[in-house]
Amino acid sequence: MTTYSPIIAADGRKLCGIQSCGRPHRVRGLCLAHGQRVRVHGDPQADKPLRSHSSRPWKGAEVSYIGAHNRVTREHGKAVEWKCACGCGRQAADWAYLGTDPAAKVDESGRLYSADPEQYAPLAKSCHRKFDAWQAQRRTGLPLAVAVAEILGA
Structure with missing residues (x-):
């Protein structure tokens, strides 16, 4: 399973490794949603928008x-x-x-x-x-x- 590098925000928080995401880092450099996509599809599908509430x-x-x-x-x-x-x-x-x-x-x-x-x-x-x-x-x-x-x- 591929590991992504989290993005470090100016205040020191780790964010999702997908450039356009901005959600908090949770698993292997990704947010929970992109991590789930990797588990299900083998790819974070960064080109597809995440559904929000x-x-x-x-x-x-x-x-x-x-x-x-x-x-x-x-x-x-x-x-x-x-x-x-x-x-x-x-x-x-x-x-x-x-x-x-x-x-x-x-x-x-x-x-x-x-x-x-x-x-x-x-x-x-x-x-x-x-x-x-x-x-x-x-x-x-x-x-x-x-x-x-x-x-x-x-």
Whole structure:
């Protein structure tokens, strides 16, 4: 296996031996990503750009419903670590989308969500159901009983 010479930065840090990389040196003169390419392909493939987290779809606005909720959990922690935002005093169970994002998204099941973690609030289960029913009624104009039946799947 070929060993590459790390590049020494002005502050003395060792950087990846691939001139255009600039990531910290980790293994045989390369960063982890270029080292992995050597292990898999036998070549660091320096001419191909490395994929960064910012290039993945879940990092931008093109996030799925589940990805958006995972993002909220990463940003704010688990909902059960919070009290219900409605003021009922109970422990929260879920992160609820508040319906206030002008760039809201709709998934294939018709659920509204946002890519922005700040658009969610921790709610207890029953408060979340009531809030979703209210949102559905407000959005569709259906009578509240019909909106609640749709939310609860009845």
